[in-house]
Amino acid sequence: MRITLPGSAHIDAVLSHADATSPLAGPGFDPLISRSWKRCIEDYGLDPAKPAPPRFVPRQVLLDHQDQADELLNVARAGVEQLYRHIAELGYVVLLTDSRGITVQFLGHPDDESAHRKTGLYLGADWSEDHAGTCAVGTCIKEQQALTCHHRDHFSAHHISLTCTAVPIFNPQGQLLAVLDISALHSPPSKDSQTFALQLVRQYARMIEDAYFLRRYRDQYILCLDSSREFVLINRHYLLAMAEDGSLLAANTAGRQLLAQCGLELPLRPSALAPRVGVEQLFDCELADILGIPYASADHVRAFRTHRQNALYFAALMEPRRAAPTATAPSSEAPRCALDELADDDPLMRKMLARAKRLCDEPLNVLLNGETGTGKERLARALHDSSRRARAPFVAINCAAVPESLIESELFGYQPGTFTGARSKGMRGLIQQADGGTLFLDEIGDMPLHLQTRLLRVLAEQEVMPLGAEKPVKVDIRVIAASHRDLRQMIDAGQFREDLFYRLNGAILRLPALRERADKGYLIEKVFAELSEQRQRPARIRGDAMSALLGYAWPGNIRELRNVLQYALATCEGAEITAADLPEECLQGVGARQPEAPAPVLEVATGDPGAQLVETLRRHRWNVSAAARELGLSRPTVYRWMKVYDIVPPNAQG
Incomplete structure (x- = not known):
């Protein structure tokens, strides 16, 4: 009796394929898979009957690979996470490997972690073809082509349950930089079921490649081309980096293909000895025509024809990132507004800060809204520092942190002998201390009702009555109040005075949560620089750590960010923060649950x-x-x- 072992038919097929006369080697069989099977047997000496278990590199080796891929990881993070959100519910995982097949980034469902590790679909796995055999990543690296390795396409019987789709990512010189892969433990038997997967991974691989290109050449002119005028500013299919003299420095994959069609090839490493390839060799134009693109038409797009094919392309020009100009005379240099330091390119913040600048010197009290930890006190201080009151005191009090028995004396002060334990000379309250400047009342919603009444009088009369005093004292203050709670709901609940609310909200500024902001990278770098300077310890954040920080939901907002970075600086061994130096909760990645809006406080609609x-x-x-x-x-x-x-x-x- 002949016993057939599991996978034996697959093993027989692989071995017979090594024979050039086998019908499997004929037309109809995927040539990429065919060549890979032959390499596995003839070049690597692999045996499909003895499948090797997944190989994971040691932790330190993985860190070295991530370090070398640092710039890529920084750029690719958003694309990898976005791709995972598209395919997570279908049971796929996402792997980003370096050019040697080591998985440097991985996203998958935590419930399937054991199965993923068992099959090698995990961080640190080695998917090089000479070890893993025919597989999407390894074969993609060898062939430098996109492919799907579906079920029995795999060389090793250990992998025949998997379906994997991989697409290469190239650097601006056309060399393999990385591989983007999505894989699933289970899938339909037909390979055609993965057609859409291949198109999706191609799309995201191109996005990552182009983002990397734009980052590397942000200090050069970048020519963006497309066959459609309407889409050139959006699609930017062809990207060419250009020096000021019109020399082409690099191109993305589509750009290199366009150059090849026109008989042009960029040197692998630009140098003085390398032949110059100028933009005028590609298009029937002068350099001035290219540099004048931003001014040539209302839509900042111009049409050009190629020399060889006379094909029409529409072009837009991205100008180099330039350092901010420095004033020639210190006296003519405009002072930088403190509000400008609070954000980079986040639209919500920029809109709010533009309004804040207009309010700096207006005789209006300001109410700041935002979740706990979003930086309300820092915004209040920036408003003060940007106003005419900047040289006067800025006095801050957290109404939630001061015991109720002390709030009144802290705010209004008292006369000598007012109560037992009082200072013999009395005390000027915080309101008086802020005379001429700004009083910041944080968590104003926690102020007791009877003190709200007294504060209302201060705002209305611009005078304060210390405890035990017979006459009020005139004060000139601007009040900035803040709360993470809905004061309107508190008014409905009888917990906050409506007349005080309207005294405080001469203008309302809302601070977005950190998770909502588009400039998280700027904030991380800024806070990190401040903490490093305080510790007098120069350090940097590596790409894997930055990816984790950017992907975290930050329920505690900027306050939590500051704590996390302080922790990382305190525990890291060298001058570089890696993902291993971050608290565990920051490593949950894209699957981290977004915090919900704060629950309504003491709602009265349904009862007492x-x-x-x-x-x-x-x-x-x-x-x-x-x-x-x-x-x-x-x-x-x-x-x-x-x-x-x-x-x-x-x-x-x-």
Whole structure:
């Protein structure tokens, strides 16, 4: 009796394929797979009957590979995460490998981690063809072509359950830079089922390649070409980097193909000895025509024809990134506004800051809204520093952090002998200390109601009455208040005075959450530079760490970012922060759950707010900290409301 082992038919097919006379070697069989099978047997000496288990490089070796791919990882992160969001629900994972087949970035569902490790679909896996046999990544590297390696296309019987699609990514000189791959543990039997997968991975590989190109040549002219005028500014299919004298320096894959069609080839390494390839050799034009593209028409696009084929292309020109001009005379140099330091290119922030600049010297109080940790105090200080009050005091108080018994004396001050324990000479309150400048009231929603009434008088009369005083004291202050809570809801709930609200919100500025901002990279670098300078310890953030930081949801916003970077600086061994130096929660990647909006605070639409507070406390077994987190309140505020509604924990009842 003949016993057929699992995968034996596949093994027989692979071995017979090594024979050039085999019918498998004839027309109809994928030539990429055919050549790879032959290499596996003849060049690598692999045996399909003895499948090698997945090979993972040691951690330090992986870090070395990630370090060498640092710039690519920085650029590719957004594309890899976006691709994963498209295919995650279909059971695929995403791998980004370097040119040697080592997986330097991986995204997959955590529930399938064991199966992914078992098959090698994981970070640090070696997918080079001479070890793994015919596979999408390894064969893509050898052939430098996109392909799908589906089920029994794989050389090793260990991989025949997988379907993998890989596309090469090239550097601006046309050399293989990386491979983008999506793979699934299970899929339909037909290879045709992966046609869309191949197109999708091609699209994202091109996006990553072009983003890398634009980053590398941002200090040069970049000529963007397309066969359509309407899409040249969006599609930018062909990219050519150009020096000021019109010499072509590099091109993306499509650009190199266009040059080849026109009989032109760029040197692998531009040098003084390499033959010059000028843009005028490609198009029937003068250099001045190219440099004049931004001014040639209303849409900043111009049409050119190639010399050899007389083909029509539409061109747009990206000018080099240039350093900000320096003023020749210090006296003519405009001072940089403190508000400009708070953001880079985030549209929401830029719009808000433009409004803030117009409000700097207006006689209006300002109300700042935003989640906890978004930088409301820093914005308040920047408003102060950018105004005519900049040389006067900036006084800040967190209404949620000061015990209720002290808020009144802290704000309004007191006369000598007003109460037991008071200073013998009395004390000027924070309102008086801010005279001529700015008073910043953080978490204004936590201010007790009776003090809200006194603050309203200060704002209306511009005078303060210290405790124990007989006469009010005139003050000139601007108030900037902030809250992460919905003050309108608090007004409806009877927790905040409506007249005080309208005194405070002469203008409202909203700070977006860190997860909503497009300039997260700028903020990370800025905060990191500040912390490094404070520690007097120069350091840098490596690409894998930056990818993790950019992909994290940041529920604690900028405050949490500062804590994470302080932790990384304190624990890293050298002068470089890697992903291994970050707290574990920052390594959850694209799958990290986005925080929800804060729950409404003590809603009264469905009943008594005191009853809601009791219900929340009971649900958390009278754990005040847990209840405070759910309600979006500080612990002192919860205790304050417990006192207002006479709520006593069961274990404290006599």
